[in-house]
Amino acid sequence: MLRHADKLPDGGTLVVVSHGGTIRTTIGRLLGLEAHHWEGLGGLSNCSWSVLGEGARGWRLLEHNAGTLPEPVLGDDD
Template identity: 85%
Template sequence: MRRGGGELETEVADRAAPVVLAAADALPDGGTLVVASHGGAIRVTIGRLLGLAPHTWESLGGLSNCCWSVLGEGARGWRLMEHNAGTLPEPVLGDDD
């Protein structure tokens, strides 16, 4: 559904997912890509990368402010490893403890 004259969720995913894939392809082995965007754009892009049908993207839920999701690429494609995370795993790299 087009809300307030904006893009459809599928249009956002059509635009964002190829950009994320191109950036991920350009990473060196073992590299990490960080993507910052609005929660809704992240949600639909994750849905597209995971190969989920657009009518199921809402089931991923939105991202809270200052939270993130983690995807990993495996032999069978992308996998959602964390969603709407807000705390760092322990130990945090760079800590001198």
């Protein structure tokens, strides 16, 4: 997965689809968590997703087990 993420343009998005256990393991490894802490991430419900972002100090978990898209914010110019 990281080799694909490294090829993304700035601001690009990589979508990875897998089973919940595999996703939890991958997230735990990306965050640098020890294996016994991966369980603390909790399960991933069917059709739900997690969002990670790469920051100055490495990967960050921005959302976990999300199931709905955010509502658009309409401004005066819309």
